[in-house]
Amino acid sequence: MVCVKVNGRQETLPENYTITQLLSQKELDASYVVVQLNFEIIERSLLSETILNEGDQLEILKFLGGG
Amino acid sequence: MSKDLLTIGNSSISSRLFLGTGKIPLPKMKQVIEAAGTQVVTVALRRVDFDQREENILDFIPDGTIIMPNTSGARTAAEAIRLAHIARAGGCGDWVKIEVISDQKYLLPDNYETLKATEKLVKDGFTVLPYMSPDLMVAKSLEAVGAAAVMPLGAPIGTNRGLKLKELINIIIEECYVPVIVDAGIGRPSHAAEAMEMGASAVLLNTAIATADDAVAMARAFRLAVESGRIAYLAGMGGETSYARASSPLTGFLD
Numbered sequence: 120m121v122c123v124k125v126n127g128r129q130e131t132l133p134e135n136y137t138i139t140q141l142l143s144q145k146e147l148d149a150s151y152v153v154v155q156l157n158f159e160i161i162e163r164s165l166l167s168e169t170i171l172n173e174g175d176q177l178e179i180l181k182f183l184g185g186g
Numbered sequence: 187m188s189k190d191l192l193t194i195g196n197s198s199i200s201s202r203l204f205l206g207t208g209k210i211p212l213p214k215m216k217q218v219i220e221a222a223g224t225q226v227v228t229v230a231l232r233r234v235d236f237d238q239r240e241e242n243i244l245d246f247i248p249d250g251t252i253i254m255p256n257t258s259g260a261r262t263a264a265e266a267i268r269l270a271h272i273a274r275a276g277g278c279g280d281w282v283k284i285e286v287i288s289d290q291k292y293l294l295p296d297n298y299e300t301l302k303a304t305e306k307l308v309k310d311g312f313t314v315l316p317y318m319s320p321d322l323m324v325a326k327s328l329e330a331v332g333a334a335a336v337m338p339l340g341a342p343i344g345t346n347r348g349l350k351l352k353e354l355i356n357i358i359i360e361e362c363y364v365p366v367i368v369d370a371g372i373g374r375p376s377h378a379a380e381a382m383e384m385g386a387s388a389v390l391l392n393t394a395i396a397t398a399d400d401a402v403a404m405a406r407a408f409r410l411a412v413e414s415g416r417i418a419y420l421a422g423m424g425g426e427t428s429y430a431r432a433s434s435p436l437t438g439f440l441d
Contacts, residue, residue: 126233151242152234153276160275178233180272182243185230185256186206186392
């Protein structure tokens with residue numbers, strides 16, 4: 120298991136877990152969100168091959184109403 | 187009359203009413219946008235809340251609308267730059283409204299940090315529209331570093347108080363070459379018309395429509411006011427005088 124911080128919250132995930140797997144676990148559509156891993160933006164095409172490692176910080180963001 | 191288009195970056199648009207989407211219920215969004223006739227809307231970027239199932243705002247914005255993410259939440263240029271890049275990765279194009287605020291009481295923009303963020307993001311290929319306090323020298327500096335427009339506030343965000351900074355905005359309109367878009371503070375259609383009569387290129391508003399009892403009807407009211415003010419500006423308004431000037435001829439009376 121690996122410990123990863125997701126949107127500021129500590130989560131324990133299986134080994135070799137990809138960002139795509141995490142998004143589906145959270146029932147999120149990848150085309151609706153932007154993902155930043157350790158302050159680097161991860162292109163959508165790379166989400167399925169990016170594996171989460173111990174101590175990673177993941178930010179999952181989306182658009183909402185704003186002025 | 188030839189088509190009166192507003193050119194910003196690589197886009198030419200006919201609607202001079204830009205709309206912020208905050209506080210507008212999603213089921214009403216499309217109707218409000220259509221009633222406003224708007225072609226440019228702002229959105230914000232936030233962390234996904236895993237405890238809440240939320241719909242995607244982009245599904246409620248009509249195709250062809252220019253989406254301008256803002257950098258709200260940024261307190262420094264670095265944070266605004268980071269947010270802008272994340273927004274662009276979200277696939278909404280390269281427009282960005284720079285909003286750098288560290289004053290939580292009046293939500294006034296930090297012009298210095300805004301200028302730094304604008305300069306960097308222009309270099310990074312964004313179409314940058316900075317929200318700013320109406321200061322001529324800052325507006326000229328923003329223009330010099332490549333801002334696509336400048337967006338001075340009329341009054342603090344969400345106050346609906348109108349063009350409290352009118353004199354300063356007027357000077358910016360007079361002295362800047364880039365479009366001047368009055369952002370924030372516009373509370374009534376008459377305020378929007380006044381900004382357009384002054385020669386503003388467009389207005390950006392949100393709260394005045396979003397918090398109206400009937401947001402769709404208010405969107406239409408603002409659309410008409412913006413069009414009206416724009417036509418009046420182009421028509422060239424008559425000057426003011428201190429004394430009466432007869433509208434009817436003063437000769438040829440009956441005995």
